[in-house]
Amino acid sequence: MKLIIAEGLSQYKDDIISTLKKFKSEGTLIGNGSRNVIKIFDVNGMHLNFKSFKQHNIINRHVYKFYRKSKAHRSFEYAHMLISKNYHTPRPVAYIENHDFIGLTSSYYVSEQLQDVWTLDRVLYDHSYTDREKIIKEYTRLMFRLHNDGIQFLDNSPNNFLIRKENNSYLIYLVDLNRMNFYDSIDLTKRLNNFARLTNNPEVIEIIAEEYANLYGTSKDICLKTIMQAAQRQVTRRKVKKILKLYKHIIRI
DSSP states (O other): OEEEEOTTOGGGHHHHHHHHHTTTTSSEEESOOSSSEEEEEEETTEEEEEEEOOOOOHHHHHHHHHTSOOHHHHHHHHHHHHHHTTOBOOOEEEEEEEEOSSSEEEEEEEEEOOSSOEEHHHHHHOTTOTTHHHHHHHHHHHHHHHHHTTEEESOOOGGGEEEEEETTEEEEEEOOOSOEEEOSOOOHHHHHHTTTTTOOOHHHHHHHHHHHHHHHTSOHHHHHHHHHHHHHHHHHHHHHHHHHHHHHHHHHO
Protein backbone atom coordinates (compact mmCIF):
# COMPACT_ATOMS: atom_id res chain seq x y z
CA MET A 1 0.00 0.00 0.00
CA LYS A 2 1.20 3.49 -0.88
CA LEU A 3 -0.01 6.13 1.57
CA ILE A 4 0.90 9.80 1.14
CA ILE A 5 -0.25 12.20 3.85
CA ALA A 6 -0.33 15.99 3.63
CA GLU A 7 2.33 17.91 5.50
CA GLY A 8 1.43 18.45 9.12
CA LEU A 9 -1.12 15.61 9.27
CA SER A 10 1.11 12.57 9.80
CA GLN A 11 -0.53 11.98 13.20
CA TYR A 12 -3.59 10.67 11.30
CA LYS A 13 -1.69 7.90 9.50
CA ASP A 14 -2.74 5.00 11.75
CA ASP A 15 -6.34 6.26 11.95
CA ILE A 16 -6.58 6.47 8.16
CA ILE A 17 -5.23 2.94 7.76
CA SER A 18 -7.71 1.56 10.30
CA THR A 19 -10.56 3.45 8.60
CA LEU A 20 -9.69 1.91 5.23
CA LYS A 21 -10.07 -1.55 6.76
CA LYS A 22 -13.70 -0.81 7.64
CA PHE A 23 -14.49 1.33 4.59
CA LYS A 24 -16.87 -1.19 3.00
CA SER A 25 -18.89 -1.89 6.13
CA GLU A 26 -19.01 1.45 7.95
CA GLY A 27 -19.16 5.20 7.32
CA THR A 28 -21.88 7.50 6.01
CA LEU A 29 -22.44 7.05 2.27
CA ILE A 30 -22.70 10.20 0.14
CA GLY A 31 -24.64 9.68 -3.10
CA ASN A 32 -25.63 6.30 -4.49
CA GLY A 33 -22.12 4.88 -4.86
CA SER A 34 -22.87 3.58 -8.35
CA ARG A 35 -19.53 4.76 -9.70
CA ASN A 36 -17.13 6.15 -7.13
CA VAL A 37 -17.93 5.45 -3.49
CA ILE A 38 -17.74 8.42 -1.10
CA LYS A 39 -18.10 7.97 2.64
CA ILE A 40 -17.73 10.25 5.65
CA PHE A 41 -15.90 9.09 8.78
CA ASP A 42 -15.09 10.73 12.09
CA VAL A 43 -11.35 10.22 12.43
CA ASN A 44 -9.68 11.34 15.64
CA GLY A 45 -11.75 14.50 15.89
CA MET A 46 -11.87 15.30 12.17
CA HIS A 47 -14.73 14.73 9.71
CA LEU A 48 -12.99 13.13 6.74
CA ASN A 49 -14.27 12.43 3.25
CA PHE A 50 -12.95 9.13 1.80
CA LYS A 51 -13.42 8.77 -1.95
CA SER A 52 -12.85 5.31 -3.40
CA PHE A 53 -12.43 5.43 -7.16
CA LYS A 54 -14.17 2.93 -9.43
CA GLN A 55 -12.17 -0.20 -10.26
CA HIS A 56 -10.40 0.19 -13.61
CA ASN A 57 -10.22 -2.34 -16.42
CA ILE A 58 -7.00 -4.32 -16.77
CA ILE A 59 -5.46 -1.92 -19.31
CA ASN A 60 -6.09 1.19 -17.21
CA ARG A 61 -4.86 -0.60 -14.10
CA HIS A 62 -1.53 -1.05 -15.86
CA VAL A 63 -1.54 2.52 -17.18
CA TYR A 64 -2.23 4.03 -13.75
CA LYS A 65 0.60 2.06 -12.17
CA PHE A 66 3.34 2.69 -14.70
CA TYR A 67 2.45 5.64 -16.96
CA ARG A 68 -0.11 8.00 -15.42
CA LYS A 69 -0.81 9.36 -11.99
CA SER A 70 -3.90 7.78 -10.45
CA LYS A 71 -7.09 9.80 -10.00
CA ALA A 72 -6.45 9.84 -6.25
CA HIS A 73 -2.91 11.13 -6.76
CA ARG A 74 -4.07 13.84 -9.15
CA SER A 75 -6.87 14.90 -6.80
CA PHE A 76 -4.38 15.30 -3.96
CA GLU A 77 -1.86 17.15 -6.12
CA TYR A 78 -4.41 19.45 -7.75
CA ALA A 79 -5.97 20.33 -4.39
CA HIS A 80 -2.59 21.57 -3.16
CA MET A 81 -2.08 23.49 -6.39
CA LEU A 82 -5.48 25.21 -6.15
CA ILE A 83 -4.95 26.18 -2.52
CA SER A 84 -1.52 27.62 -3.38
CA LYS A 85 -3.29 29.86 -5.92
CA ASN A 86 -5.89 30.94 -3.32
CA TYR A 87 -8.79 28.90 -4.67
CA HIS A 88 -11.15 27.10 -2.31
CA THR A 89 -11.25 23.31 -2.12
CA PRO A 90 -11.64 20.96 0.87
CA ARG A 91 -8.34 20.49 2.68
CA PRO A 92 -6.40 17.57 1.17
CA VAL A 93 -5.42 14.99 3.78
CA ALA A 94 -4.03 11.92 1.99
CA TYR A 95 -4.17 9.60 -0.97
CA ILE A 96 -3.78 5.84 -1.00
CA GLU A 97 -2.95 3.40 -3.79
CA ASN A 98 -2.95 -0.39 -3.77
CA HIS A 99 -1.17 -2.35 -6.50
CA ASP A 100 -0.56 -5.90 -7.62
CA PHE A 101 1.83 -7.16 -10.29
CA ILE A 102 -0.57 -6.07 -13.08
CA GLY A 103 -1.27 -2.56 -11.87
CA LEU A 104 -3.48 -0.39 -9.70
CA THR A 105 -6.14 -2.34 -7.78
CA SER A 106 -7.74 0.47 -5.74
CA SER A 107 -7.19 4.09 -4.81
CA TYR A 108 -8.61 6.57 -2.33
CA TYR A 109 -8.52 10.33 -1.91
CA VAL A 110 -9.05 11.68 1.60
CA SER A 111 -10.03 15.28 2.30
CA GLU A 112 -11.63 17.25 5.09
CA GLN A 113 -15.43 17.12 4.98
CA LEU A 114 -16.95 20.61 4.78
CA GLN A 115 -19.85 21.52 7.01
CA ASP A 116 -22.75 23.87 6.24
CA VAL A 117 -22.36 23.79 2.47
CA TRP A 118 -24.68 23.08 -0.44
CA THR A 119 -24.13 22.25 -4.09
CA LEU A 120 -24.49 24.67 -6.97
CA ASP A 121 -27.29 22.61 -8.55
CA ARG A 122 -29.61 23.68 -5.71
CA VAL A 123 -29.02 27.27 -6.74
CA LEU A 124 -29.39 26.72 -10.48
CA TYR A 125 -32.73 24.91 -10.35
CA ASP A 126 -34.52 26.85 -7.59
CA HIS A 127 -35.62 30.20 -8.99
CA SER A 128 -36.64 31.40 -5.52
CA TYR A 129 -33.21 30.69 -4.02
CA THR A 130 -31.88 33.62 -1.98
CA ASP A 131 -29.15 35.55 -3.85
CA ARG A 132 -29.44 33.12 -6.75
CA GLU A 133 -28.18 35.49 -9.44
CA LYS A 134 -25.42 36.76 -7.17
CA ILE A 135 -24.16 33.20 -6.62
CA ILE A 136 -24.31 32.36 -10.33
CA LYS A 137 -22.24 35.46 -11.08
CA GLU A 138 -19.78 34.52 -8.35
CA TYR A 139 -19.44 31.09 -9.94
CA THR A 140 -18.84 32.75 -13.33
CA ARG A 141 -16.11 34.94 -11.84
CA LEU A 142 -14.49 31.80 -10.40
CA MET A 143 -14.47 30.15 -13.82
CA PHE A 144 -13.09 33.29 -15.43
CA ARG A 145 -10.25 33.38 -12.92
CA LEU A 146 -9.46 29.70 -13.50
CA HIS A 147 -9.35 30.31 -17.24
CA ASN A 148 -7.07 33.31 -16.78
CA ASP A 149 -4.73 31.06 -14.80
CA GLY A 150 -4.74 28.55 -17.66
CA ILE A 151 -6.83 25.98 -15.76
CA GLN A 152 -9.61 24.08 -17.52
CA PHE A 153 -11.76 22.31 -14.92
CA LEU A 154 -13.21 19.49 -17.01
CA ASP A 155 -15.80 18.16 -14.53
CA ASN A 156 -17.63 21.47 -14.60
CA SER A 157 -20.99 20.15 -13.42
CA PRO A 158 -23.17 21.68 -10.67
CA ASN A 159 -22.51 18.98 -8.08
CA ASN A 160 -18.78 19.70 -8.17
CA PHE A 161 -19.13 23.17 -6.65
CA LEU A 162 -19.91 23.57 -2.95
CA ILE A 163 -21.27 26.88 -1.68
CA ARG A 164 -20.64 28.26 1.77
CA LYS A 165 -21.97 31.60 3.03
CA GLU A 166 -19.63 33.61 5.23
CA ASN A 167 -21.01 36.95 6.40
CA ASN A 168 -22.49 38.47 3.22
CA SER A 169 -20.18 36.64 0.82
CA TYR A 170 -20.42 33.26 -0.87
CA LEU A 171 -17.34 31.06 -1.10
CA ILE A 172 -17.31 28.41 -3.81
CA TYR A 173 -15.28 25.24 -3.28
CA LEU A 174 -14.20 22.96 -6.14
CA VAL A 175 -14.45 19.19 -5.65
CA ASP A 176 -13.88 16.15 -7.88
CA LEU A 177 -10.54 17.54 -8.96
CA ASN A 178 -8.85 14.73 -10.88
CA ARG A 179 -9.68 15.97 -14.39
CA MET A 180 -8.06 19.27 -15.32
CA ASN A 181 -6.11 20.60 -18.29
CA PHE A 182 -3.45 23.26 -18.01
CA TYR A 183 -2.44 25.83 -20.62
CA ASP A 184 -0.30 28.92 -20.97
CA SER A 185 -3.44 30.67 -22.15
CA ILE A 186 -6.99 29.66 -23.10
CA ASP A 187 -8.83 31.20 -26.06
CA LEU A 188 -12.40 32.44 -25.75
CA THR A 189 -14.03 29.50 -27.54
CA LYS A 190 -12.34 26.92 -25.31
CA ARG A 191 -13.27 28.99 -22.25
CA LEU A 192 -16.95 29.10 -23.21
CA ASN A 193 -17.08 25.45 -24.24
CA ASN A 194 -15.97 24.66 -20.70
CA PHE A 195 -19.54 25.52 -19.55
CA ALA A 196 -21.10 22.73 -21.65
CA ARG A 197 -21.68 20.32 -18.76
CA LEU A 198 -23.13 22.87 -16.33
CA THR A 199 -26.68 23.31 -17.63
CA ASN A 200 -28.78 23.78 -20.76
CA ASN A 201 -31.12 26.20 -18.98
CA PRO A 202 -31.23 29.33 -21.22
CA GLU A 203 -31.95 31.65 -18.30
CA VAL A 204 -28.88 30.49 -16.33
CA ILE A 205 -26.69 30.53 -19.44
CA GLU A 206 -27.76 34.11 -20.16
CA ILE A 207 -26.62 35.23 -16.69
CA ILE A 208 -23.28 33.46 -17.17
CA ALA A 209 -22.83 34.82 -20.70
CA GLU A 210 -23.48 38.42 -19.67
CA GLU A 211 -21.13 38.24 -16.67
CA TYR A 212 -18.37 36.45 -18.61
CA ALA A 213 -18.66 38.93 -21.50
CA ASN A 214 -18.22 41.83 -19.08
CA LEU A 215 -15.18 40.20 -17.49
CA TYR A 216 -13.56 39.24 -20.79
CA GLY A 217 -14.48 42.42 -22.65
CA THR A 218 -16.49 40.89 -25.47
CA SER A 219 -20.04 40.65 -26.75
CA LYS A 220 -22.70 38.97 -24.63
CA ASP A 221 -24.24 37.56 -27.82
CA ILE A 222 -21.00 35.76 -28.72
CA CYS A 223 -20.77 34.22 -25.25
CA LEU A 224 -24.44 33.26 -25.20
CA LYS A 225 -24.38 31.62 -28.63
CA THR A 226 -21.17 29.66 -27.95
CA ILE A 227 -22.27 28.36 -24.54
CA MET A 228 -25.74 27.41 -25.83
CA GLN A 229 -24.21 25.46 -28.72
CA ALA A 230 -21.77 23.69 -26.40
CA ALA A 231 -24.58 22.79 -23.99
CA GLN A 232 -26.71 21.41 -26.82
CA ARG A 233 -23.83 19.26 -28.09
CA GLN A 234 -23.48 17.88 -24.58
CA VAL A 235 -27.20 17.04 -24.45
CA THR A 236 -26.90 15.24 -27.80
CA ARG A 237 -23.88 13.24 -26.62
CA ARG A 238 -25.77 12.14 -23.51
CA LYS A 239 -28.75 11.00 -25.61
CA VAL A 240 -26.47 9.01 -27.91
CA LYS A 241 -24.80 7.35 -24.91
CA LYS A 242 -28.19 6.35 -23.50
CA ILE A 243 -29.25 4.87 -26.83
CA LEU A 244 -26.01 2.91 -27.16
CA LYS A 245 -26.33 1.68 -23.59
CA LEU A 246 -29.92 0.54 -24.25
CA TYR A 247 -28.84 -1.13 -27.49
CA LYS A 248 -26.06 -3.05 -25.74
CA HIS A 249 -28.55 -4.16 -23.09
CA ILE A 250 -30.98 -5.42 -25.75
CA ILE A 251 -28.16 -7.28 -27.53
CA ARG A 252 -27.18 -9.02 -24.29
CA ILE A 253 -30.79 -10.12 -23.76
